[in-house]
Amino acid sequence: MEPVILVIILAVAVVMTVSAFVLTRRSGKSDLEIERDATKLAPPRAPKQPPRPSPTTKTAPTAAEPEAIPGVEELEAEPPTERTKPRLRDRLGKTRAAFTGAFSVVTGRGKVDDETWDELEEALIMADVGVPTTTKVIDAVRQRAQAEKVNDPERVIELLREVLVQLLAGSDRDLRRAASGPSVWMFVGVNGVGKTTSIAKLAQREVDAGHRVVLAAADTFRAAAAEQLATWAERTGSEIVRGQDGADPGSIVFDAMSAASTRGADVVLVDTAGRLHNKVNLMEELKKLRRIVDRTEGALCEVLLVVDASTGQNGLTQARQFAETVDITGIVLTKLDGTAKGGIVLAIQSELDIPVKAVGVGETADDLIPFDPEDFIAALF
Ligand SMILES: Nc1nc2c(ncn2[C@@H]2O[C@H](COP(=O)(O)OP(=O)(O)O)[C@@H](O)[C@H]2O)c(=O)[nH]1
Ligand SMILES: [Mg+2]
Numbered sequence: 001m002e003p004v005i006l007v008i009i010l011a012v013a014v015v016m017t018v019s020a021f022v023l024t025r026r027s028g029k030s031d032l033e034i035e036r037d038a039t040k041l042a043p044p045r046a047p048k049q050p051p052r053p054s055p056t057t058k059t060a061p062t063a064a065e066p067e068a069i070p071g072v073e074e075l076e077a078e079p080p081t082e083r084t085k086p087r088l089r090d091r092l093g094k095t096r097a098a099f100t101g102a103f104s105v106v107t108g109r110g111k112v113d114d115e116t117w118d119e120l121e122e123a124l125i126m127a128d129v130g131v132p133t134t135t136k137v138i139d140a141v142r143q144r145a146q147a148e149k150v151n152d153p154e155r156v157i158e159l160l161r162e163v164l165v166q167l168l169a170g171s172d173r174d175l176r177r178a179a180s181g182p183s184v185w186m187f188v189g190v191n192g193v194g195k196t197t198s199i200a201k202l203a204q205r206e207v208d209a210g211h212r213v214v215l216a217a218a219d220t221f222r223a224a225a226a227e228q229l230a231t232w233a234e235r236t237g238s239e240i241v242r243g244q245d246g247a248d249p250g251s252i253v254f255d256a257m258s259a260a261s262t263r264g265a266d267v268v269l270v271d272t273a274g275r276l277h278n279k280v281n282l283m284e285e286l287k288k289l290r291r292i293v294d295r296t297e298g299a300l301c302e303v304l305l306v307v308d309a310s311t312g313q314n315g316l317t318q319a320r321q322f323a324e325t326v327d328i329t330g331i332v333l334t335k336l337d338g339t340a341k342g343g344i345v346l347a348i349q350s351e352l353d354i355p356v357k358a359v360g361v362g363e364t365a366d367d368l369i370p371f372d373p374e375d376f377i378a379a380l381f
């Protein structure tokens with residue numbers, strides 16, 4: 001009898017242990033993971049509030065619920081963070097360091113001679129100002145210095161600053177708007193330069209100003225492009241018009257413009273592909289989109305070329321190619337944060353004579369700064 005009782009007790013113990021283990025593991029996650037998810041998804045700072053009876057109410061998920069859509073859920077769960085306007089001076093760190101480093105070498109030598117000019121020239125070229133613009137700038141500073149018989153290198157730096165401000169002065173940098181009806185702003189540029197992100201930033205700015213914004217997802221070449229734009233539409237409070245992947249971009253632009261008209265929207269921001277099967281295709285398609293917008297007289301207000309500042313002189317080459325095909329009305333220069341090649345602003349302005357209208361200095365919707373030459377130059381010195 002005794003061994004039988006022992007076997008029964010052992011069997012009961014094994015069954016209990018196994019079922020306890022299975023219960024805790026049923027969700028396929030460890031206790032730690034469940035807890036972590038619950039904190040992430042629980043409504044912030046209001047754990048005791050009863051759930052609102054709306055269909056969109058988010059409650060802390062049970063283990064059986066499907067995984068949350070990344071991005072969307074997190075957005076709702078994050079406590080509201082204070083939005084801050086970025087300062088150009090803070091974000092221009094690397095370009096600024098390159099300039100100030102060179103200037104301190106020049107002023108440190110205490111006199112003005114040939115080496116002064118060589119050093120300044122080298123500093124500008126290193127910052128991707130480019131040879132033609134650098135030559136033009138140094139010649140102008142040198143002439144003024146000679147006329148003033150300058151011997152103090154500090155004065156040379158001041159003259160340089162004046163010449164640079166003058167180089168950038170005088171352009172109209174406001175984004176143009178239609179006299180009546182929605183204004184269409186088209187964004188063009190190669191893949192990865194920041195078109196979609198810049199659209200999000202401008203959409204945010206417009207929405208903040210109380211304007212109604214429609215985004216047109218006309219980059220149908222890349223599968224994820226419309227999805228990315230849809231996320232930004234949601235975050236910025238804009239509306240979006242999109243089609244199937246591979247849909248005709250022209251029809252999307254057309255639909256977006258009609259939607260904007262009927263809904264009384266103020267601006268339509270058109271996202272376009274940065275790459276097609278080849279360059280000729282891309283340029284032909286951009287021309288076609290332009291023609292579609294132009295059917296509504298006065299609607300096309302801006303064709304903005306987006307250029308990645310960190311590509312330096314390559315960006316200038318791209319700008320030339322686009323400018324030859326579609327009339328570019330302005331440039332949005334992105335990624336000025338984290339590059340020492342900010343001098344490209346000067347090259348674009350002086351070699352292409354297209355105004356830089358806004359600069360991107362980060363990856364959030366608030367990281368856009370209207371381009372102000374005085375501010376820009378002040379941030380470098
Ligand atoms: N640091 C930084 N990153 C940026 C900026 N603008 C865009 N990006 C990043 O560049 C990448 C490509 O941007 P995207 O808008 O998708 O480029 P698109 O292919 O031209 O539409 C993304 O990872 C963006 O977050 C900017 O001003 N600063
Ligand atoms: Mg894109």
